[in-house]
Amino acid sequence: MPSDARAQRGFRALAIVGTLDFSLTGILSRLTTALAEAQIPVFALSTFDTDILLVRDTDAQQTENALAACGIRFVDES
Numbered sequence: 001m002p003s004d005a006r007a008q009r010g011f012r013a014l015a016i017v018g019t020l021d022f023s024l025t026g027i028l029s030r031l032t033t034a035l036a037e038a039q040i041p042v043f044a045l046s047t048f049d050t051d052i053l054l055v056r057d058t059d060a061q062q063t064e065n066a067l068a069a070c071g072i073r074f075v076d077e078s
Contacts, residue, residue, distance in 0.1 A: 011043075011054045014063070017075055019049040027051065031067065038066035 001007055016027065028044060028051050035042045035055070040063055043054040055063045064074055 010057045012057050012060050012063075014053045014055065014074075016050045016052075030070065031072065034066050034070045034072070035063060038062060040066060 028046065031051075031053060032042055032044060035053075040055060040059045045052040045054070068074070
């Protein structure tokens with residue numbers, strides 16, 4: 001994104017690895033509930049086959065801790 005573009009910066013994208021079949025339910029709810037309980041704001045994006053969560057960079061470690069506490073595993077695929 002050009003540096004002069006009007007945008008909020010300082011977010012980290014967390015994508016669910018793998019394809020999510022449309023028949024699966026509750027995945028996004030499980031993730032956002034854990035983050036809401038930890039008082040972490042989130043912007044959720046859903047695509048045809050996966051979900052992406054945007055969290056502030058400043059909340060990255062707290063996000064990882066909150067999701068790990070409910071059994072979510074992180075994989076760095078950058």
